[in-house]
Amino acid sequence: MNLLELSAGATFVHEVVKHEQRVEALVGDFADALALPLAERREARLAGRFHDIGKLRVPPEIIFKPGALDRNERHVVELHGALGVDIISEAHEELPDGLREAVLYHHERWDGLGYEGVTGTDIPHVARLLSIVDVFDALTADRVYRPAMTEAEALRQMIAQCNGVDAMWFDPCLFRQFIAWRCDASSALTPEQIEELRAYPSADLPP
Template sequence: MKDRSQNRFVCLVSDRRERAERLAHGIDLVLPCRVIEPNAPLPTGQPVAFVIDIAADRAEADGGIWIERLAGLIRARAIPCLYLARGNTAQDAAASRLFGAPVVIDPHGSAGIVPTLRRLVEATQGAPPSREAGPSERSPGATAPQARVGAATRLVTRLFDNAAAGRPPSVEEVEAGTTIVLDTVSEIGIRAWLDLVWRHDIQVYQHSLSVAGFAAAFAGQLGFSYADRRRLARAALLHDVGKALIPLAILNKPGALTPDEMRIMRAHAALGADLLAREAAFGPEILDVVRYHHERLDGSGYPEGLTAARIGDLVRLVAICDVHSALTERRVYRAPMTHAEAFAVMEAQAGQLDPDLLRAYRPVVARAAGVETGQPARQIDPC
């Protein structure tokens, strides 16, 4: 018998086709999603939630009967509903009443559409149906975490492709990627996350995903709220987006960079921050992480040689995760360090990295390492 849960999905109703495609792609990485336009046949199956992205005054224009029918269905079945505000307070309030007092969210705000939707579904129906890769996307025997890491890798690949073309990342895809990182690291732990990430042989994308994984684990270790865990993991996921604008010949050079090449490489921090600044949804804290994650407390970092007083907490947290990841990754010009080696190097850099945060980070290193014997540390300055 066919599993009826396969018919469970999120239904996105939108009168903005281009935006709907981007939003649906982000939702679909976490929850199955179908998109319909006003006046289209209502979907069959079992929607676990509706996301409404239509102007509230459509009920008074053409399609009003259809929208009232949809609203009646949502109210009658008590289906969770998320309405994306259009910025008109009166109309947004009217939509809230029409659709049975759904959750109303600013799509450009900090709450995040995908995590808000997921929490809404969990609060009313328990765990939502997981979005796993389809048969054409999934390797034989792949587990749900493997499928999610594969989805995250494809997502980060698109983020970098967009950046290389001079386009800021899709907010919806960043949001979906952040959810994947947080959920999967919480489920399987940082060690297993790293093992899965490193099965995908795309170095710069692996680095973004491993740093985000370390950040998710670190946030959990520090007891952060869900919102703060998301903020840290999102910043970590985006921290190196400027590398999409660095020539591959420099990015993948199997040896030491010349002074001119190093200057170009170091430009990635400012390039990434400037790119993200084009999208208002990426706030100042995220931009600071992207621009300043190579700054060091003693002023020895770049691009501006900031000292401790000017380096924020989110930057300090991501810097630790970034250095740990860089030291333990395979690189074309050197073998990876063990986690014990890397932490010894990081402790020796306590004047550059926040020493209190380093002490708090030690359990994350232990979980990443499993059972590992420390070896003599080698000093490497990761770029």
């Protein structure tokens, strides 16, 4: 089984595949900007490509529900990382050892309140990169329940999700680096927004 052909062939998750493609490119560019080892950059791109492949086994009426999910539906969605690991494990392909961990843990939070409850530096490094990029792309893309945010709006919301040690979604160091990278790389941010965003990490994020 070829994972890329499998995900691309699932017509009902077309939007999910587009999200994976954007995340693959963005997390790869972020890893390049961080000058990570080449093996880790490859792992990051593959994790971006396949991080949501488990949604192939989630009913589309849940994935594309326009309203809020109920408790049972949310539980099903939260299984997609583990389901993705199952799919990857069934593939007859040579894949990096860390890919399964990145797929399983891409919804972990620095404060331990993610899907699997893993905390801080126990979260694999590529999964920490992926969690930032995954949220950023989700916020800046149209969803059935809301229109896309601008890049500045998305970054502001992500900062609000990291407003202290009791509500820390992302690796603080990587998140600072992500904001700095977007300020340097994005053509969608105005000089005033860049100035505003550069001030946030030192003011609002713990060291």
